[in-house]
Amino acid sequence: MRDRDRHVTEISRLDPEVDYQRVYRLTTLYEFPFDVALALQMSFYRTYAIPSISATLAASGEIAARPVKRGEDTGLMVFEIVEHGFEHERSRRILRAMNAMHRKWDIGQDEFRYVLGVFLVPPMRWLEVYGYRKPLPQEYTAAYRFYRELGERMGITGVPGSYAEFAAWFDAYEREHLRPTPHGKALLAASHQLFVNRFPPRLGFLGVTMGNALLDDTLRRVLGVTGPPAPVRWAIRAAFRLRGRVIRLSDARQNSAFTPDGVTPGYPEGYTLDRLGPP
Structure with missing residues (x-):
């Protein structure tokens, strides 16, 4: 067996309905750490294209x-739970903080459900396109089970019954609600x-170019993104x-x-749990 396949072999032997935390941890922090971190960042931008959610985000300041x-805080909170599992005290602290933050705002269950889907569906689709391999069926199921449990612990109701059902609901929600x-x-x-x-400081514009190029065409249109030119977008995506x-x-x-x-x-000397989230 090639060393590259060691985690794939373990994942394929696990039951994603039972061992979903282990499977999702291997997928996220061992197999695709860069891809998942970047995909989560990119996928969160989708919330900017939902008027009710973007209004709340803007109001928070x-x-x-x-x-x-x-x-960074959003990613760190998610990865803390992925790394430690839901029952660890660090994860419990994160969940208490997340629930306290969201209680301050009048957020509907559809919006909560959509944001949960943002962390699930677009990152898996990113791996389909840019990952070194396609996700295994076990990884789709484990990712879904992980976020379903996260939703339950955040009081989110009406979560669809499988990854495929959630993806279909997610697409339908976007067709109805994505607006500039x-x-x-x-x-x-x-x-x-x-x-x-x-x-580097003098090359920061390249970061904006890269980020805009990686947005899908629908999101670019809704968010009013015009650059970079099509050949540059093609080259970045090909890279x-x-x-x-x-x-x-x-x-x-x-x-x-x-x-x-x-x-x-954002935390050049390291972060602590009490510093995550708004002051």
């Missing part, structure tokens, strides 16, 4: 005032800083697909890609 912290708004465009402009931070083929030739990760309390661009 967090993205406009602290775009890097807001973006000034809030959405402003939120995306603020969030560009997350990509700018991935490059990400090529990256997947190169990774296919490398060995599998031996350790989790996530470091609790680790260093990030």
Whole structure:
């Protein structure tokens, strides 16, 4: 057996209905850590194109005032739970903080359900296109079970009964609700800083170019994104697909890609759980 296949072999032997936390952890933090982190960031931009959600995000002021912290905090909270499992005390603290944050706002169950779907459906679709391999059936099921449990712990009701059903519901919701708004465009402009931070100071514009190129055409239209030109978009997307083929030739990760309390661009000295979320 090639070393590259070690996690695939384990995943294929696990029951995703029972071992979904283990399967999703392997998928997210061992098999596709870069892809999932970037896909989660990109997929969150979809919420900017839903008028009711973008209005709430704009009213909170967090993205406009602290775009890097807001973006990083969302990912760190999710990865804390992925790394430790739902019953760990760190995860329980994260969930209490998440529920407290959301109680401050009048958010409907459809909006909650959609945001839950944002963390599930687009990242799996990203892996289908840019991952070094296609997700296994067990990984779709495990990802769905993970987010269904997250939804239950957040009081989200009416979650569809499978990944396929959730994906169908998600697409139908977007067909009905995706609309351009000034809030959405402003939120995306603020969030560009997350990509700018991935490059040296004088090359920050390349981050904006990359981020805009990776948005799908529907989202680009709704959020009013015009650049970069089509040939540049094609080249950037092709480079990400090529990256997947190169990774296919490398060995599998031996350790989790996530470091609790680790260093990030927004937390150069490391974060602590009490610093995650709005002040």
